[in-house]
Amino acid sequence: MARCIPTELPNWVHQEERRSTEIKVYEKCVKELSDDWHVFYSRPWWGLNAQGGEKDGEADFVLAHPELGVLFIEVKGGQISYDERKDQWASTDRHGITHNFRKSPVQQAVACKHELMRKFRKSKRWPKNRVLAHHGVVLVDTVDPGVKVIGGYETEIFCFGKNFERNFLSWIEGRLRNHRDKNEGGPGREGIEAIYEVLATPLKLRTTLSRFSTADINAMNQLLTGIQLQTLAEIEIENRLVVEGGAGTGKTVVACELASRSNSSASNVALSTVSDALLTDFRIRLGESNPNLQIISIDELVQHKSKFDLIIIDESQDVDWSHWTKIEEKLSSDKSKLVCFMDSNQAIYRMATDLETRLRAKRITMRVNLRNTQKIGKVINNLYSGPLTSVCGPEGMEPRLTIVSDIESAIVGICSELKKLNEEEVVDYSAMAILSDNKDFVRKLQQSLKAAIIFNSPAKNRALNTLTVDTVFNFKGLEAPFVFIFLDSDSGNNRELSYVASSRARTYLHVYALNKESLVGKAINGNRQ
Numbered sequence: 409m410a411r412c413i414p415t416e417l418p419n420w421v422h423q424e425e426r427r428s429t430e431i432k433v434y435e436k437c438v439k440e441l442s443d444d445w446h447v448f449y450s451r452p453w454w455g456l457n458a459q460g461g462e463k464d465g466e467a468d469f470v471l472a473h474p475e476l477g478v479l480f481i482e483v484k485g486g487q488i489s490y491d492e493r494k495d496q497w498a499s500t501d502r503h504g505i506t507h508n509f510r511k512s513p514v515q516q517a518v519a520c521k522h523e524l525m526r527k528f529r530k531s532k533r534w535p536k537n538r539v540l541a542h543h544g545v546v547l548v549d550t551v552d553p554g555v556k557v558i559g560g561y562e563t564e565i566f567c568f569g570k571n572f573e574r575n576f577l578s579w580i581e582g583r584l585r586n587h588r589d590k591n592e593g594g595p596g597r598e599g600i601e602a603i604y605e606v607l608a609t610p611l612k613l614r615t616t617l618s619r620f621s622t623a624d625i626n627a628m629n630q631l632l633t634g635i636q637l638q639t640l641a642e643i644e645i646e647n648r649l650v651v652e653g654g655a656g657t658g659k660t661v662v663a664c665e666l667a668s669r670s671n672s673s674a675s676n677v678a679l680s681t682v683s684d685a686l687l688t689d690f691r692i693r694l695g696e697s698n699p700n701l702q703i704i705s706i707d708e709l710v711q712h713k714s715k716f717d718l719i720i721i722d723e724s725q726d727v728d729w730s731h732w733t734k735i736e737e738k739l740s741s742d743k744s745k746l747v748c749f750m751d752s753n754q755a756i757y758r759m760a761t762d763l764e765t766r767l768r769a770k771r772i773t774m775r776v777n778l779r780n781t782q783k784i785g786k787v788i789n790n791l792y793s794g795p796l797t798s799v800c801g802p803e804g805m806e807p808r809l810t811i812v813s814d815i816e817s818a819i820v821g822i823c824s825e826l827k828k829l830n831e832e833e834v835v836d837y838s839a840m841a842i843l844s845d846n847k848d849f850v851r852k853l854q855q856s857l858k859a860a861i862i863f864n865s866p867a868k869n870r871a872l873n874t875l876t877v878d879t880v881f882n883f884k885g886l887e888a889p890f891v892f893i894f895l896d897s898d899s900g901n902n903r904e905l906s907y908v909a910s911s912r913a914r915t916y917l918h919v920y921a922l923n924k925e926s927l928v929g930k931a932i933n934g935n936r937q
Contacts, residue, residue: 410441420623429485477540531602648769655911656779685867790931900926
């Protein structure tokens with residue numbers, strides 16, 4: 409099996425449709441080339457033109473063999489065409505859209521060859537003898553036209569679809585064995601090491617954590633539609649419902665979608681919760697342009713003068729038990745709908761069956777975690793004891809646990825990590841949240857953030873590119889791609905806080921704790937609590 413750089417393609421490469429053809433070539437190289445071959449995928453280069461100006465490009469593939477030589481490959485997908493009158497190469501994708509190439513595929517391969525060979529020769533490891541270096545173009549989806557020349561280039565330079573599928577290795581070896589000068593040889597082992605010096609740092613594929621996070625979130629969001637539609641369909645049948653589900657099962661998203669849909673059919677709709685931050689999130693999601701929709705707190709709801717055709721309550725487990733009679737009184741008729749969304753972690757909150765009985769409602773259970781990556785989902789499930797929840801998102805990054813001796817050490821570590829994520833990993837501060845119920849920590853953290861000129865705000869006042877700093881309770885129902893948690897000795901052993909806090913993170917979770925035996929710490933280490 410060929411030795412490939414990178415050894416494994418990142419998730420975001422697989423998720424980019426335009427790279428699907430390159431992935432086929434990568435997988436073909438892995439499968440058909442022996443371990444004498446060294447395959448470098450997506451290698452960038454930079455150089456200067458004759459006038460001293462900058463130029464840059466990317467080698468789709470560089471294939472190196474110590475005895476045979478080095479082959480530079482340009483890959484094109486779709487149906488390739490060449491217009492002799494305009495000297496124009498183009499590709500038509502599966503959607504029927506035609507894309508013109510600025511340069512011919514052969515010119516692109518040749519440019520890569522010349523620039524990278526120039527860099528290889530600068531290495532002290534590069535052999536003194538002439539190293540054979542050829543180029544080629546792989547047209548994965550194109551049928552061999554049966555001619556000898558295309559656009560002035562001999563067709564042996566090209567690997568067409570049939571050849572790619574059945575004789576790819578033979579074509580590669582042919583490109584390096586044909587038209588070989590007797591004084592040319594392979595780079596040898598030393599030359600291969602020189603190529604690694606130039607190409608082995610995966611600059612093109614070393615993606616930022618921001619890119620990883622975005623790709624993982626996009627993958628999870630694609631799971632959302634079918635499950636939500638099924639839940640919404642069930643909701644439409646009943647007038648009184650309790651929709652239960654663990655953290656990340658999409659309850660808030662469904663609540664907002666229900667409010668949005670019902671605005672056109674119901675004359676008066678209320679969307680309510682106890683959390684001010686979640687109310688802010690509702691208003692951001694739904695806007696202020698729905699005249700029939702009232703986004704109000706539970707206290708405002710029970711005191712409201714109007715009655716409603718539909719009342720939607722999120723985070724119902726936090727509603728005071730004495731409020732439910734008043735909430736029911738706000739329904740305009742027996743046919744009015746009351747839909748309550750609640751977390752079903754039975755060891756922490758009021759059981760869904762209690763509320764179901766109290767409201768004479770039907771219960772629906774949402775069982776698929778659509779918020780968190782699988783690795784974060786494992787941590788959450790280790791803190792969870794409600795109905796079985798499946799985590800169907802991508803694997804994601806490993807959650808991190810840092811044990812610190814005091815608050816100051818935690819703040820130094822978090823601030824350093826914030827800067828690194830923002831400056832090196834291109835993560836906007838608005839994608840990050842720091843959660844803690846320790847007031848002394850929050851006060852000192854805000855002082856440090858101010859000194860570092862990192863703007864922050866509580867969840868209910870979130871602004872563009874502003875870091876969120878808040879308590880765990882205030883962040884209930886909300887989420888962020890990157891979440892930091894500080895746990896002191898008391899909060900580290902609080903099951904409710906540990907469960908809620910860790911489940912806020914979509915793709916990145918870093919816990920700072922004073923106690924190495926904290927519940928979240930044990931959950932990160934794989935122990936079910």
